[in-house]
Each structure stands twice: as structure tokens, then as C-alpha cells.
Amino acid sequence: MTATARLALTATLCAFAAPALAQEITINSFGGAYEEAHRKCVIDPFTAETGAKVNIVTAYSADAFAQLRAQKDAPQYDVIHFSGGQEIVGASEGLLLPVTEEMVPSLADLYDFAKAGVANGEGPAYQIAAVGLVVAADKVPSEPTKWADLMKPEYAEHLVLTNITNGYGMIGLLMLNQIAGGSGDDIQPGLDAVSQLLDAGAVVVSTSPEIQAEFAQNDAWIAPYASDYAFTLKKAGLDVKFIQGEEGTPASFITANLVAGRDNVELASKFIDKSLSPDAQACFSEALRYTPTNSKTVLTDEVAADVVYGADAAKGLMRFDPRVIEANRSAWTEAFAKTIAR
Structure with a gap:
């Protein structure tokens, strides 16, 4: 085989290999009942729709953020979830990437408070613990x-x-x-x-x-x-x-954040979009009674009675x-x- 042929073959193999490598992302989740709901509402449906494998690291916000900082030159996470506002610091330190409506179409339907910092790199809130x-x-x-x-x-x-x-x-x-x-x-x-x-x-x-x-x-x-x-x-x-x-x-905002320095930005963005979708948010609300942030989320009367629900009610939400x-x-x-x- 000539050198030219070998180069062509290598290029062809890489072209086929790249999509396979891209079909895998790593995220953190919070363990216990939360992680069970996370799988049911977001992770499993995302895998069914895309065929992508989702690797889950059980890590609460503070620990996950410490890992993100320590691994800033070679991060393990593609999407990282926080409930304590760590996305604000992470974005200021360049550890996170901004998302746009082109990357994450569901952003268009979020209440304004849930996406206020996305241009700065802060991930959108996909659930609210009121x-x-x-x-x-x-x-x-x-x-x-x-x-x-x-x-x-x-x-x-x-x-x-x-x-x-x-x-x-x-x-x-x-x-x-x-x-x-x-x-x-x-x-x-x-x-x-x-x-x-x-x-x-x-x-x-x-x-x-x-x-x-x-x-x-x-x-x-x-x-x-x-x-x-x-x-x-x-x-x-x-x-x-x-x-x-x-x-x-007052509320705790649970956010989904795109990590800087990773190759799977497109697939990770699709995962965030799935997290923000009305179906995923309704599922989370039913399972754990979190408040949805997508204005198009529809809840049953039983679930709605237990959460802050709808545009008027959401206006009363506040964040320290x-x-x-x-x-x-x-x-x-x-x-x-x-x-x-x-």
C-alpha cells in the first residue's frame, strides 16, 4: 500500500470513528431519588432518542465544582449540574461555555429568570426547588x-x-x-x-x-x-x-451547564435541551415536586397544587x-x- 493510500485509509477510518466517539457524554447527578428521577426523566429518554451513552458520576454540587476546578485543563464532565449557584463562579473562571437558542432551542421557552446568565456562561435552570x-x-x-x-x-x-x-x-x-x-x-x-x-x-x-x-x-x-x-x-x-x-x-436553582474544553459540545447541548424540554420538566415535577422553568410545561392539577406553577406564580420566585x-x-x-x- 502506498503512503498516499495509507493516508486516505486513515482519514476514512477517522471519519467513521469520530461520530462513534462523539456518542458519549459524562455528567454528574446527585444520587438517591434525584438520580432515579434524572434517569427516568432525562437520561434514558435522551439515550433512546440519540443512541448516546451517558456516563453518570454521582457528585453533589460542591464536590462536582471542586472536581471541575481541579480538572480545568482536562475536564471529565461534558455537562455539570449545580444546585448551589456554583455556575456563577464557574462561568467567571472560564470553566463553562455559554449556550444559545441555536444550540439549545428550548431556551426560547424558559422563563426569563431561568436563563438570565446564559450569555455569561451560566447554565440555565431546568428545575427550581422553591x-x-x-x-x-x-x-x-x-x-x-x-x-x-x-x-x-x-x-x-x-x-x-x-x-x-x-x-x-x-x-x-x-x-x-x-x-x-x-x-x-x-x-x-x-x-x-x-x-x-x-x-x-x-x-x-x-x-x-x-x-x-x-x-x-x-x-x-x-x-x-x-x-x-x-x-x-x-x-x-x-x-x-x-x-x-x-x-x-426564595428558591434554589438547579442548573445544567456546558463544560469548556470538551469535544462533545453539540451532543452535550442536546442533553441540556432535553433537560429543559416540557416533557422532562413535567416528569421531574411529578417525581420530586420541583418547579418547572419551561413556560410550556403542563402539569396535572394534583402536581400543580404542590409546586410553584405558571407564569404568575413564577413571578414570585426570588434568589439570594x-x-x-x-x-x-x-x-x-x-x-x-x-x-x-x-
Whole structure:
């Protein structure tokens, strides 16, 4: 075989090999029930439609981001998912790529808040964990309608707060701080509110199972927490409902991000598009009661009753700046620990 023939054969083989290599992506997921829903709602349908293999690394947001930073010259992920705002830092450090409607057509149908940072490289939010008031409907004499109601004396001995080492607990504190007149520069009003509530009989827990125990065994009526966990309590047989406070609904944004420095940009973009599709979002909402971000998502009445749903309801969603939280996390955690030490 001549040198020219060998080169031609090599080029032909590469041409056939390239699509096969491109038919595989690596993502992270969060394990447990979330990963089960992720497979059912996005990963398996994506594989069925494209024939692509999806390699899953179970890694929560902070760990996945640490891996992304450490592997910046040779990243393992094609798509990386965050729930703690890490996409803002990752985009600023050049670790993520911007997506466009040409790459991800479903972007066109997202609510504006879910795609506000995509031009900067921040991935779009494909699910929202809304934080509001989880209420024991069969116990509370009168249902609260706003966050400020948490300060009512009649609720105090039946109120469950969550330590801010828990992400939802952090959001709950910042919301209490806001209604008490505080700001990102000053959380003392929120800490004072927590102290007042504890003096009146409220309790602080650290984990989700502890919240369930308080509702099941200790006559809890109200806990500032997320809609997805309210659904968990309902599945456990407890009569609870999720109520949005009139002042607004703070939320954790779950984002799908395109990683820089990888070869499978087109296939990874298709995976993100699948995550944003109405069918995938409706599936997630049914499975875990997350709020959809695609305006064309249709939910059953039963599911819609448990989540923030529709354009009007979505207007009440709010997000505390993850950069501010991260910059102050250590100091705030120490201050909160001192406040609840009693």
C-alpha cells in the first residue's frame, strides 16, 4: 500500500470513528431519588432518542465544582449540574461555555429568570426547588399566609427551623432576615429573629429526616423548607401542604451547564435541551415536586397544587445571590451556631 493510500485509509477510518466517539457524554447527578428521577426523566429518554451513552458520576454540587476546578485543563464532565449557584463562579473562571437558542432551542421557552446568565456562561435552570412554609394541614389552627406569620406567638412552640449548614436552612434564615429588615450586608436582624423564636419554644434541626420526625412525633405545625420535601412528607403519610409566603418565594436553582474544553459540545447541548424540554420538566415535577422553568410545561392539577406553577406564580420566585452567600458562609455559620447555642 502506498503512503498516499495509507493516508486516505486513515482519514476514512477517522471519519467513521469520530461520530462513534462523539456518542458519549459524562455528567454528574446527585444520587438517591434525584438520580432515579434524572434517569427516568432525562437520561434514558435522551439515550433512546440519540443512541448516546451517558456516563453518570454521582457528585453533589460542591464536590462536582471542586472536581471541575481541579480538572480545568482536562475536564471529565461534558455537562455539570449545580444546585448551589456554583455556575456563577464557574462561568467567571472560564470553566463553562455559554449556550444559545441555536444550540439549545428550548431556551426560547424558559422563563426569563431561568436563563438570565446564559450569555455569561451560566447554565440555565431546568428545575427550581422553591422554599416556603411546610404546614401540617391537620394540626395548625389557622394556616400562615406569609413569612412574617412565623413570628406569631401561637406558632412558636410548633415551629421547626433548620440549621444553615443545610442549604434550605440558609435560604430560610435569609428570608427571615429580609422580613426583619436585614440585608446581605447585615444578617443580625435574622439572627435576632431566630433567637426570639427559640426563646418562645421553636426548635432547630439539621437534616431533612429530623424535620419528618418533628412532624410525625413532636407536634410540629410549620417548617420553612422546600416543596420537594413537603412531597416527601406527604408520601410518608403526613397531612402537609406547601404554602408560598406573600413576600416572595426564595428558591434554589438547579442548573445544567456546558463544560469548556470538551469535544462533545453539540451532543452535550442536546442533553441540556432535553433537560429543559416540557416533557422532562413535567416528569421531574411529578417525581420530586420541583418547579418547572419551561413556560410550556403542563402539569396535572394534583402536581400543580404542590409546586410553584405558571407564569404568575413564577413571578414570585426570588434568589439570594450565591456569591454573597459563599463569601459570607463561614462567618454566618459561626454566628448562627452561637445564636442557637443554649
